[in-house]
């Protein structure tokens with residue numbers, strides 16, 4: 001029987017799917033939570049086929065009731081909730097003068113409201129247990145990125161949320177950290193390439209050229225760091241944002 005249970009949002013694909021799979025390898029039962037229920041079920045099926053334990057749950061992380069139901073289902077089916085990974089995300093890039101209120105609100109809702117709602121729902125159980133780990137997903141864009149006023153603000157907000165929750169929840173044995181990925185090859189960055197009118201391969205190659213490690217990241221690069229922050233090996237680490245970007249900010 002898995003010893004810990006992880007709740008990973010946006011886990012049907014990309015970084016979230018890699019994180020769910022990695023946590024399952026590390027011995028967690030995993031709730032694969034995603035807006036797309038069929039894709040969540042499929043990703044959970046792959047983990048189960050590989051010998052892990054996972055359930056797929058359809059859930060919009062920006063919806064309070066759906067989050068409460070997803071957490072309740074996790075507790076009912078998997079018995080516990082020890083690790084929360086707030087990973088679900090969307091892009092609605094535009095320069096400020098073209099950015100609609102909907103572009104702004106959608107990004108804030110999924111990233112910030114979603115992380116708030118999932119953290120608030122999960123902490124109840126973690127506080128009762130006097131133990132838990134939350135890993136949030138920021139981005140190098142938190143430092144500012146042209147065309148991403150909404151996303152940069154949300155990802156910077158995630159860092160403030162991380163530090164604050166670390167202060168509030170630390171006394172209950174709950175650690176809260178964040179990863180801030182650089183360019184990771186996923187459908188999200190492929191869609192960015194398409195919007196820019198270049199191929200995903202070209203955008204990756206150009207990004208690799210200006211990255212000290214001379215490559216872009218893979219979902220596994222982020223999953224490995226999330227797994228560390230969620231593990232007991234990071235038992236004295238809290239309130240931190242770890243940039244995982246191949247040295248891109250140097």
Ligand SMILES: NC(=O)c1ccc[n+]([C@@H]2O[C@H](COP(=O)([O-])OP(=O)(O)OC[C@H]3O[C@@H](n4cnc5c(N)ncnc54)[C@H](O)[C@@H]3O)[C@@H](O)[C@H]2O)c1
Pocket residue numbers: 009010011012013014015016033034035036059060061062087088089090110114137138139140180181182183184185186187188189
């Ligand atoms: N790919 C990168 O280069 C990169 C860089 C920095 C940060 N990030 C962040 O990492 C996270 C994952 O990115 P990715 O590249 O794997 O993205 P992705 O687009 O490949 O996957 C995102 C997943 O989130 C799900 N999702 C979207 N809205 C949701 C909602 N309201 N409720 C539940 N699930 C929802 C999608 O269905 C999808 O499965 C995001 O928070 C993203 O902002 C990505």
